[in-house]
Amino acid sequence: MKIDLTGRAAIITGSTAGIGRATEGLARAGAAVIVNGRTQARVDAAVREMRAAFPGSDISGIAADLSTAEGASAFVAAAPEADILVNNVGTAFLRDYQGIDDIAAIPDADWLGLFQLNVMSGVRLSRHYLTRMVASGWGRVVFVSSESAVNTPKEMLDYGVTKTAQLAVSRGLAEAVAGTGVTVNAVLPGPTRSEILGDYVAKQAKANGITPGQAEQEFLRTLRPTTLIGRFAATDEVANMIVYACSDQASATTGAALRVDGGVVRFVA
Template identity: 80%
Template sequence: MNIDLTGRKAIVTGSTAGIGRATAEGLARAGASVVINGRSAERVNAVVQEMQLAFPGRDISGVVADLTTAEGAEALFAQAPDADILVNNVGNAYMRDYQGIEDIARIPDEDWLSLFQLNVMSGVRASRHYLPRMVARGWGRVVFVSSESAVNIPKELLDYGVTKTAQLAVSRGLAEAVAGSGVTVNAVLPGPTRSEALGSLMAQQAEAQGTTQEEAEQAFLKALRPTSLIQRFATPDEIANMIVYVSSDQASATTGAALRVDGGVVRYVA
């Protein structure tokens, strides 16, 4: 399969590292011009320079914007007013060791609200801006980077799981709203991935325990995701491969879907 995105402009939110960075590189490799986004000018500029060297001739630019706020979203729209492909990737989780209801009951309102603003409203605002322009042209791709935690709610990450479920609802609803327009809206559900955040946590645990990162990852899977069929963490590139595909012409009949790239963690057939 030859995916050719030449002439398409893609915006990938939260793309200075991890799945977002891998997705930006995958889209550029397929020929798209890419807008990098992050909150730090230093990191955004560094990634833009690295990608310009890696993909000479590609239009690689960057926008510094904090998408947890409406003002940050407007800053993105002002500098990148249009796109053919929107990947709503930016997100976060508060890593905790919460187990019982007493622990979960102590999650403060501030954590719930800040995660909702970043994980859900960033994608709502971006889609609200870019989708009508895609519909007017008769072509566009919107991809939400959700998580297997959206359907396999983790008690230790309850607030995170709720926001990821909300992303599925938003994605499906938007797909329904643009039916027949030539625009598709999908969600991708990664499983445990060696991303910047989770990968760094595993590296820290490995150092503290005097083990390797791979051993720390295996302990994580055994304790929290024993149903993994690949029995390892995915790489950001493996997740990006699915995102690049659903951003392409070849995926024109795929819309309104929740596409699992979870390594088989979720035990159901669908």
């Protein structure tokens, strides 16, 4: 299968590291790509790296805090048009769960902050770009959710809630643009060697005097024992699914929750 996105303009939010950064496959397929991050320094570094990797490609960057309405407004003012929107930006608070008191101790600021970044960033950008995609008769929107959307983690309950919300938003938007040539999907990664989880594993390894590889296996054993691949996914393994969902070849895939979870979730639907 050869994916050709020549002439398409793609936005990848939260793309200075992790899964978003690995979604550079859109540039490899010929799309003009806009990189996004919170700081200009990280955006500039990612743009330099991608331009070096794909000489001649149209790659630019916009620094904006998409957890705020003001940041989203500034972003769309700088990039008013797009054919592809990958709503990847997000974060999580990984906690050592000991009991219900840990859930009770999650402050309102954590709940609201995660919702603003993980959910509302995608809502704000989607409502801007979708109208333009529908008018042109072609478009792709992908929400990067998580297996935590359907396998709610007690150690990250607030995060799981935001990822479930993303599924509701993506399905609802897919219904709203039915028959227009625009598709909306969600991708559900499992444990992945991203920046956030990688940092957590490194800290656990140091604290317990073990290697990062051993810490990764301990994470899976205690928190994701149903994994079928027995390892964390690489970011590009997740990004490959995102790129496919953005392609012409994926024109019959919409309203879907596409799992790249390593088999963690124990149902077949």
